[in-house]
Amino acid sequence: MVNKLIKEDTKMFLTGNEVLAYAANSAEAEFMYGYPITPQNEIMHTWCKLLPKTGAGFLQTEDEISAGFSTIGGILAGKRAFTATAGPGNVIMQDAQSMAEMMRIPFVCAVMQRGGPSTATVIYAQQETRLTCFGGNGEGFRIVYSTAGHQDLYDYMIKAFNTAWKYRFPTYVLADGYQGKMREPVLLYDPASRGIKMVPTTKALLGEGEIGKDRKSAHLRNTYNMEEELMEVLEGYKADYEKISEEIAEWEEYKADDAEILIIAHGIVARSARTAIDELREQGIKAGLFRPITIRPLAVKPLRAAVSRAKQILFTESANGQLAQMVLEKLYGLTTPYSTLFKMGVGVTGDDIVNKVKSMAVAV
């Protein structure tokens, strides 16, 4: 067991990376594996700085390939392990992430998106949206929470551990360099004080008792000989994933009930949309927001309902429509017209959205 540092409600002024390290501790994480890459380094720096007090563990591996597989190794050894990465690191960690998907490992990873493709910028983007949801040679049986600020980072990092350990799909907190590096106030708390019960860490291998008598043998495979054998397993995963999708899907609406122009945005861009919506409403334009919090799986029913109510849709992202592609697939059959405001690797400001929505309102 590790020592939990946050025992009562504590208001702090932190960077998002620091928040994530505290959140992992509050979620009773025991071990972090990682390799440095901007803009997520301070997650491991903070985690390490806290080690003397938490009694947790850390290993800096030689690269992200190793960090990903080591995380799996740690979990197989019975530890509540996690990792964090960004950009090219997220790319080369996909092999391990696919393995976690295949072996149903409760793999928790914080992704702090930076610009792409390749090294690009070290600062900010939403260009790892597709990669985090569907990277690797698999089907995207993953759960991805997209956060919009420090309170979200704390809340959803804790939740990510519970989701991963309960459902055994790789679970991600998808944020970005702005959230990682920026400072804003946040309220840290002990999950128990909010009625959150942490799903216990259980041993995947070397469990208690005798195999065949006290417990079933653990046979975790990432290799299959027969094509049909693989499909049978994956059909089971797919059924599991679809069964839980509705119960884990989360979203947030802001003034969406009577919105004529519905903005669909995730992460920190959704926060800029809120600023824009307040300004647009003051000018008499009925704008609203639908923000998927889980971008994988999406909350399809509420999404379709909100889109059906609106006259027009605006997709806005710091990417070239990575979320829009995923959403549009779920909107099949609806005919609500849509516009786009995509800024690849660049922050979307409230003013950007105000100007775009005003041009859409004039067009009607």
Added chain:
Amino acid sequence: MSRTKIVLAGEGGQGVQSIAKILVEAGYEAGKQVLYIPNFGVEQRGGVSIAFCQIADEKIGEPRFAKGNIIIMLSDRAIDRCTTYVDENSTVVYDTSVCTKKPEVKCKEIIGVDANRIANEQLSARVFNIIILGVLLEATKVLELSDIKNAMEKALGKKFDAKPELRELNYKALEMGMGLINAKVEA
């Protein structure tokens, strides 16, 4: 609802991020809503370093903004990079003793300060950024001098305790920075 949007830009190593941290820490301790994003390139040293700071009375939505109320430009490259954040409501401050040109922008007011020269000739090159912090404090008027001093104590208190003359030096730099704005306004 009041929100002050600040862009603070200079060369890497000028201490832009250090004073941004002190500024937002001061705002946080004063009970304001604050949000700060550091922005820099892949270089260890050099390159343009920008700090986006917001200080508000109510919860802050957008983390990045299109136009700032106060834009501080501490090098030629910072002028080039940050002109985009200026509009007719912005106050632009630039350092005449570092920049070789004047920002060509349409704005409410352009103020030239020679903080770098003053730091080098009268105080110490190391407190250049603290002079700028004084300039910023006076130009924004959303925080009190005591808020900034408390935040400086939190960031630099250990160094100050080891060398008390550093505290005096930094306070002096802060006050001289504030004076630079006042002198300009009176002129």
